[in-house]
Amino acid sequence: MSNTSGALYILSAPSGAGKTSLVKALLAQDSQICVSVSHTTRTIRDGEQDGVDYNFVAQKDFALLVGQQQMLEYATVFENSYGTSRQWVESSLAQGKDVILEIDWQGRDQVLDIFPQAIAITILPPSQQALQHRLQGRGTDSNAVIAKRMAEAHSEISHYSGSHFLVINDDFQHALADLQCIFTSRRLKTPQQTHNHDQLLQELLSTGG
Template sequence: MFATLYIIAAPSGAGKTSLVKALVGRDNRVMVSVSHTTRAPREGEVDGGDYNFTTPETFRQMVEAGQFLEHAQVFDNFYGTSREWVEQRLAEGTDVILEIDWQGARLVREAFAEAVGIFILPPSRQALEARLRGRGQDSKEIIARRMRDAISEISHYDEFDYLIVNDDFDTALGELASVILARRQRLEVQKSVHQAMITDLLA
């Protein structure tokens, strides 16, 4: 199996979701895992597309059945990654991205030691707060809580393999794509893909 499982984490407001969406839009060999969540859909979100929306009771039943690769509480809601879905995509040769927090990342690495971790940072506290306020969705109290949670999330940046600062979006996207490309150029991967050509060259 030469597909890679990527764990991409970031504090809320760092631009992780936008970067991942742009990456998937230009690379058809990578997919984003659609998490299960107990939170209510936001305007424009599609069940099964953005998230698999479920009830707290159903979520608990899935946890008890061992159906999640990882699951965690984020703010007041629960999120989980389907173990079966991820394993199927990797077996098919498709790279998979998990957008999860540092807690989930630890759990995933217990099951997939070869998973690659990428952490996205904002360029400054000021920029992070400005992005959170710019959404226009949350009250001052919620923004303050998100800022506290963001600092806590950032404190775990050194548990990841790669670090990308999202100051300029296009630059950050290019750096993210470069990590994916470099993984695909590993000797073991290219040797498997081009074995016939290599054999012919050496004949």
């Protein structure tokens, strides 16, 4: 049985911290969780699917959504706009789904202004050396790009205190268990458990034999 409503989770992390892999593993073991698909104005790339990787929209349509306050958060990166649909998030939460937003600290703060009940989580690497090693291990970026990502990572890490939970991704399975604990603990709160076990509670409180 589902909860009265789902919870909104914001996951932020520097590039290379392992956030994407952790979320993928979390989704594989927990059917109650879904991930928001961002809207973007950038051109679709080979291998990408509209509605799966991103919701690809024209700039004028994106601007209209922003003007109608339909975006929970949005930002412009390299002349392309990205944002999270407020309607989709609210609809998913109403269906009892726990929703994950994978956004940076700036988007996190935007969302918390609108959804102060959202749960913000920062995922960090165990060291700068480990982070650099992971970025180099991808084999897709030049040294210049890696240096830029390391600088961006430092900026992202410096805002960790704006989150409610901090997960260190040193051992992957340990970090995954920590992440799952955050989701589980919320579901065990009294309001959710009261809804989920209403019949049991009535029976336990019954004065009949």
